[in-house]
Amino acid sequence: MRKVVFFLVPRLHLLDLAGPAQVFSTANDLGYRHDLYYVGETDEIGTAQGVPVKARRDWPELGPADLIVVPGWRSPRLAPVPPISAETKRVLRDHHAGGGSVASVCSGADALGAAGLLDGRRYTTHHDLTEELAARYPRASIVRDVLYVVDDRVITSAGIASGIDLALHLVAVECGAEAAAKVAREMVVYARRNGDELQESAMLRHRDHLSDLAHRIQDVIDGRYTDRLPLTDLARGAGVSERTLTRVFTSATGLTPLRYQQLLRLERAEHLIGHGATVEAAARAVGFEDARMLRRLRSRAPEPVVVH
Known part of the structure; x- marks a missing residue:
């Protein structure tokens, strides 16, 4: 069973979290097992939409097969530094160095950048944030106006609904295209989109x-x-x-x-x-x-x- 850990940041966008979580949860319902965890630096996380969510403070033991996902948070403009601690940055770095995968939705890419995981890699984010992140992480290569990018077990997506596309892609890689198609059908997703499709139709x-x-x-x-x-x-x-x-x-x-x-x-x-x-x-x-x-x-x- 693969562990999927969502790291929750204050003022996170509910859909950035709920979309990917629903994909993995639906995969579980269909027999493709994932063990879901929700970790934060406080016991309760306020969201941009006003609904608080509960989180655990301790990280589960993770291995190379496991995945950490950082959903995005509300950020018309990015804060000077992302709202994550030095310890969380270390966890992200160590997990990737140990062969694990890390993913982000929307401004979650800022957390991966702060942990040094974007350096020398290609990544994407929401189109409103591309210029800020490009300036903040000049050693990384931003790919504009695509849904998601995969580079050496660092998976970044554009934001909001594209988190569903990212999660479906991960299910397809792990469990096969048929599994991803079943999940998309169960979720009434109109079309499973490839990563290189445009953020805006x-x-x-x-x-x-x-x-x-x-x-x-x-x-x-x-x-x-x-x-x-x-x-x-x-x-x-x-x-x-x-x-x-x-x-x-x-x-x-x-x-x-x-x-x-x-x-x-x-x-x-x-x-x-x-x-x-x-x-x-x-x-x-x-x-x-x-x-x-x-x-x-x-x-x-x-x-x-x-x-x-």
């Missing part, structure tokens, strides 16, 4: 505007991006001219409606290909008649970051 990246018309058109495209969506039909449904629709949509999102639809198709196709689908099968699944257009779009897109 196209549906989110192009929503930071105030145009009601553009939002309404995006709602239509988001729900039907695999269908043919002629501009005339979109404009008629919105009650505006094609010219007005194109002008407003492009001004709000930086993309034409067609380019936005293509981006959604490309992103979904890349996800399918990353999970073993052929280019031809992925192209058909996202609404292309054949793979030629998908290949053209992929050739124009920036090269994805490959996470080993």
Whole structure:
């Protein structure tokens, strides 16, 4: 039975803890056994969401097969030093030096950095914290805008919901892809994402505007991006001219409606290909008649970051 120890830091984000903990707990329910521990430097840990959680003060005996996870804490900006003691840093270093694995969610990467575990390694964190951590740990290599990174038994994730992706990956490595798929299905996870997928989907990246018309058109495209969506039909449904629709949509999102639809198709196709689908099968699944257009779009897109 593998031990998984969550080290709890004051003002931790509940989902940073609960997401990965639920993955391992669900794995237990399905027969893939993990022994879960919750350790802190005080008996009770206040969370960012106001719900206190209990922790034990003593660490269980750990071996090379075991895992320590440091969930993130609330940090619009990072404190000058992470809220962990010298003794906790030593535990993290010693566990890794002994062959064990350590992981972080969101700002938890700051704790790993303070323990010296990021030096000379690749890592990631929440997109709001990348510049601060990059400056704080210049001997480490930050990988921006990916879900998680694995480097020499140091596993870091972007934060919040990506902690679920990280934990599913760890279950897949330990127990097999079928086990991870069963856990994801039991948890009603829409899709198990690879580490090199973007932290923000196209549906989110192009929503930071105030145009009601553009939002309404995006709602239509988001729900039907695999269908043919002629501009005339979109404009008629919105009650505006094609010219007005194109002008407003492009001004709000930086993309034409067609380019936005293509981006959604490309992103979904890349996800399918990353999970073993052929280019031809992925192209058909996202609404292309054949793979030629998908290949053209992929050739124009920036090269994805490959996470080993």
